[in-house]
Structure formats: structure tokens, C-alpha cells
Amino acid sequence: MAAVGSLISYTVLTRLAEEQQVQTRQLAAAHLGSLAVAVEPHLARQDVWETFDVLDHARRAATMASARQLVVVQPDVSVVAASDPMAYPVGMPLPEGLRARLGRSDGLAIDSTHELAWVHWPIGSGTVPLGHILAELDLRPLVKLRHEVLMTLIAVNAGLTLMLALLGYALVRRLLRPLAVLDDHVERMRAGVVEPIPGRYVAEQTGEIGRLYRRFNAMATAVAEREALAARLADEEKLALLGRLASGMAHEVNNPLGGMLTAVDTLQRHGGDEAVRLRSAALIERGLRGIGNVVRAALVAYKEPLEAIEMAPDDLDDLRFLVAHEAQRRRIGLLWENRLDKPLPVNGAAVRQMVLNLLLNACRASPPGSPVTMTAEVRGRVLRIVIRDEGAGMPSEMVALLGCRGSTSLPQNGRGLGLWTVARLLDRVGGEVDVAIGPAAGGPAAGTMVTLSIPLQETRRSHEAA
Incomplete structure (x- = not known):
């Protein structure tokens, strides 16, 4: 609006x-033309006084009130007479600045700096003029008028611009009011409060805004339904997770119970032998302690901090008695080769639980009469434990479950809880697992060989230990 107003003012x-x-040009032509006729006979006779008298009367006349100077010159630009003889002496040539103004074809030269204008008119009707009349005009009244017009334009344009700006602001504010309502509800949705736009606002709007309101309400309803459904699914998932945790805990606690039952049976049969009694009692004690470790292993998702626990060779040998009940029940032979000769700086509880789960899985997978082999040794600064069976081979989904690292989601179908626990514990101790099936396992056409590689704690980097 200001630019349009400025353009209008400039044009005006x-x-x-x-x-x-x-x-000015027309007025000067009219007056200088009549003055040239009056001066022509005196200029022809070179009568200076009569010419001066005519100029003096013309300057004093009301019609030429704006003329400050009147000068009559000959063709050689020498002064014949002037209304101010002191400024332009008779017989002297015109100043150089005035000579240049005589050469203008339009007869008008304006000096904006000094608010003056010079006009000239030829004297004589022939092809060669007798001379020229020059008039210096005062332009201050015209400049004053122009200034007054400028101030009027500025005042009018400023008033119109302000009025139109206020009107435009009111119109735009009215147009944006529905968007402000929509923005408020969108901000509430972003903050987590899903509320549809009230019906009174929707009823007030038609066209695109009304359609936008209705679409937002449909979206808000869909979001609210989705959040309610997500909350319900989350509750159901919690219940399912608790069920899987309970089943996993029962599965893991049941594993050492088989070995403890074997020890109880041994006590019942050979309880009179002190060596058998002491060995069985120690086995039962370690089994009960192992149940506590099994519970923590089943809840490995809580990621409790590991302690620097040493594992003695007897900790692995105890597992032979813990799986003996399952092996006898399925008529499986155990080939045990424990090459450890001293305690090792590894988490013994985690290693025992991993090996126990793998041994029980191997016993269940092996056909009756086949052997299950366990080999434990230290290579360099790594504990290497190999468990081999001669079953049909570990299914691919179980292999993937055993090799899955960093996941805390329990198996959906309830199968593979033992392998899932092995993977979680192996991730905690920073170990690796390798699974070979069939001929790659070093046995007959079928079979599975699982190799655990667990680094000793001194060789682990500080940030891994932390």
C-alpha cells in the first residue's frame, strides 16, 4: 500500500x-511576445532609453510580477537595455551562462537549485531577428505550490494506507481465526492430549475450513482409538511376557532338579558310605545355589551387574551329575572331558547355566544309545567348551535364536527358552558361539556341535568390563 501511494504521489x-x-512557457510567450512588439521600433533605432522605459514598465506591471530581470540584447549578445543596468551594463556582452540559455530551442531553461527560470523571445518578424528579450522568472511560488501538493499527497496517502492496513488486518485476523482454533488443537495433540474440535466451531465453518475441521476430528478420533488399542495391547503384552518369564523360570529351575533327584536317589541307596554321602550332599547344596543363579539368568533382561566370580573345575564336573538323571532316562551316554586344572576368572554361574542348558538340549535331541560329548579347555586366554550330540541336527530357527545377540524378546512360541537364555548369558560374558551341523560337526551324517568361546576377564577391555 505504501509503494502504491508513493507511485501515485510521484505520478501526480x-x-x-x-x-x-x-x-510558464505559454505565459512567457504571451507576455514576451507583446513586449517584443513594443520594443521592436526602439531597438531598430537603437534608442536605449525608450527600450529601458518599456522594460521598466513591463517589470512593474502585475502580469509580469514574477519577472525579476528583463534584458534586451542584439544578435551579437551585447546588452541594449536591462531592467537592472547595474547587473547588465549597456553595451557589455551577456555572461557566458546566459549565452548558453539563448541556444535552447524551447526558449525555457530552469535552474532548480536557485528556483529560477530563464525564457527568451526573438524581436522582429524577419528571418534574422533584431535581438532577443530575456526574462528571469521567480519559481518560488510554483515550488511552494508543488510542496503543498506533496504534503497533501503524503497526508492523504498515509491516511488511506493506515485505514486500509487496519481494514486488511481485521479481515486477515478474521480469516485466520479458524486456523488459530486448529493450531490450538494440533498443539494439544502434539502434547499428548487428543481432543476433537467442538461441534460449535465446525458448525460455524463451511467450505474448505469446515472440511478441514471434519478431517481433523476424524484423525483425532482415529488417533484416540489407536492409543487406546495400543494401551490394551501393551497390557496384554505385559501379561504374555509375565507368562513367558514364568514358564522360562520354571524350565530353568527344573533343569538342576533332575541332578538333585539323582543325588537323593544315591543317598537313599548308598547313604551309609561317607564319601558318597558327602559328595551327594555337596552336589545338592551346589544345585540349590544353582537354582538361584538360574532364576537370575531367566531374568537376564534386568541386566544386573556382573561380579568377578571364579569358576573351579569342579563347577563343571557337577553338571555331569545334574544331567545324569536325564541321560539315564533317555539311555544316553556322557563322554566327559574336563581339561581344566585350576580356577578361571570367568562368571562361573553364567558358564554353568549355559553348559547345563546345552547338555540337556543335546540329551533330548540325541537318539537312545548315542553319546553326548562335553569338552572344556583353555586356549590362550579363552575358555573353549564344546558340546556334541548325534541327533537330527539343530533346526535353523534354533540356530538363529542361539546366535541372536542384544535382543531381550522372549521366543513367541515358547520353544527355545534354554537357547534364548544361553544367548543372553553369552552376551553378558562377552563370548561367542559357533554351531556346526552334520559332517561339519565331526560326526556322522547328522549331529550338532556347539562351541562356546568365553574370554577370561583379564583380557577384556575396560569399557567392555564396565
């Missing part, structure tokens, strides 16, 4: 200046 002022020039 430019047009006014052009009109003033035209009027």
Missing part, C-alpha cells in the same frame, strides 16, 4: 511539474 508531482512548465 511529475504531472504537476510538466503542467507548470507548459503554463
Whole structure:
């Protein structure tokens, strides 16, 4: 609006200046033309006094009130007479600045700096003029008028611009009011409060805004339903997770119970032998302690901090008695080769639980009469435990479950809880697992060989230990 107002003001002022020039030129032509006729006979006789008298009367006349100077010159630009003889002496040539103004074809030269204008008119009707009349005009009244017009334009344009701006602001504010309502509800949705736009606002709007309101309400309803469904599914998932945790805990606690039952049976049969009694009692004690470790292993998702626990060779040998009940029940032979000769700086509880789960799985997978082999040794600074069976081979989904690292999601179908626990414990101790099936296992056409590689704690980097 300000730019349009400035353009209008510039156009009006430019047009006014052009009109003033035209009027000045016409007025000067009318008066200087009549003055040239009056001066012509005196100039022909070179009568200086009569010429001065004519100029003096013309300057004093009301019609030429704006003329400050009147000068009559000959063709050689020498002064014949002037209304101010002191400024332009008779017989002296015109100043160089005035000579240049005589050469203008339009007869009008404007000096904006000093607010003056010079016009000239030829004297004589022949092809060669007898001389020229020069008039210096005062443009201050015209400049004052132009300034007044400018101030009027500025005041009018400023008033119109302000009025239109206020009107535009009111209109735009009215147009944006529905968007403000929508923005408020979108911000609430972003903050977690899903509320549809009230019906009174929807009823007030038609067209695109009304359709936008209705679409937002449909989206808000869908979001609210989705959040309610997600909350219900989360509750159901919690219940399912608790069920899987309970089943996994029962599965893992049941593993050492088989070995403890074997020890109880041994006590019942050979309880009179002190060596058998002491060995069986120690086995039962370690089994009960192992149940606590099994419970923590089943809840491995809580990621309790590991302690620097040493594992003695007897800790692995105890597992032979813990799986003996399952092996006898399925008529499986155990080939045990424990090459450890001293305690090792590894988490014994985690290693025992991993080996126990793998041995029980191997016993269940092996056909009756086949052997299950366990080999434990230290290579460099790594504990290497190999468990081999001659079953049909571990299914691919179980292999993937055993090799899955970093996941805390329990198996969905309830199968593979033992292998899932092995993978979680192996991730905690920083170990690796390798699974070979069939001929790659070093046995007959079928069979599975699982190799656990567990680094001793001194060789682990500080940030891994932390």
C-alpha cells in the first residue's frame, strides 16, 4: 500500500511539474511576445532609453510580477537595455551562462537549485531577428505550490494506507481465526492430549475450513482409538511376557532338579558310605545355589551387574551329575572331558547355566544309545567348551535364536527358552558361539556341535568390563 501511494504521489508531482512548465512557457510567450512588439521600433533605432522605459514598465506591471530581470540584447549578445543596468551594463556582452540559455530551442531553461527560470523571445518578424528579450522568472511560488501538493499527497496517502492496513488486518485476523482454533488443537495433540474440535466451531465453518475441521476430528478420533488399542495391547503384552518369564523360570529351575533327584536317589541307596554321602550332599547344596543363579539368568533382561566370580573345575564336573538323571532316562551316554586344572576368572554361574542348558538340549535331541560329548579347555586366554550330540541336527530357527545377540524378546512360541537364555548369558560374558551341523560337526551324517568361546576377564577391555 505504501509503494502504491508513493507511485501515485510521484505520478501526480511529475504531472504537476510538466503542467507548470507548459503554463510558464505559454505565459512567457504571451507576455514576451507583446513586449517584443513594443520594443521592436526602439531597438531598430537603437534608442536605449525608450527600450529601458518599456522594460521598466513591463517589470512593474502585475502580469509580469514574477519577472525579476528583463534584458534586451542584439544578435551579437551585447546588452541594449536591462531592467537592472547595474547587473547588465549597456553595451557589455551577456555572461557566458546566459549565452548558453539563448541556444535552447524551447526558449525555457530552469535552474532548480536557485528556483529560477530563464525564457527568451526573438524581436522582429524577419528571418534574422533584431535581438532577443530575456526574462528571469521567480519559481518560488510554483515550488511552494508543488510542496503543498506533496504534503497533501503524503497526508492523504498515509491516511488511506493506515485505514486500509487496519481494514486488511481485521479481515486477515478474521480469516485466520479458524486456523488459530486448529493450531490450538494440533498443539494439544502434539502434547499428548487428543481432543476433537467442538461441534460449535465446525458448525460455524463451511467450505474448505469446515472440511478441514471434519478431517481433523476424524484423525483425532482415529488417533484416540489407536492409543487406546495400543494401551490394551501393551497390557496384554505385559501379561504374555509375565507368562513367558514364568514358564522360562520354571524350565530353568527344573533343569538342576533332575541332578538333585539323582543325588537323593544315591543317598537313599548308598547313604551309609561317607564319601558318597558327602559328595551327594555337596552336589545338592551346589544345585540349590544353582537354582538361584538360574532364576537370575531367566531374568537376564534386568541386566544386573556382573561380579568377578571364579569358576573351579569342579563347577563343571557337577553338571555331569545334574544331567545324569536325564541321560539315564533317555539311555544316553556322557563322554566327559574336563581339561581344566585350576580356577578361571570367568562368571562361573553364567558358564554353568549355559553348559547345563546345552547338555540337556543335546540329551533330548540325541537318539537312545548315542553319546553326548562335553569338552572344556583353555586356549590362550579363552575358555573353549564344546558340546556334541548325534541327533537330527539343530533346526535353523534354533540356530538363529542361539546366535541372536542384544535382543531381550522372549521366543513367541515358547520353544527355545534354554537357547534364548544361553544367548543372553553369552552376551553378558562377552563370548561367542559357533554351531556346526552334520559332517561339519565331526560326526556322522547328522549331529550338532556347539562351541562356546568365553574370554577370561583379564583380557577384556575396560569399557567392555564396565
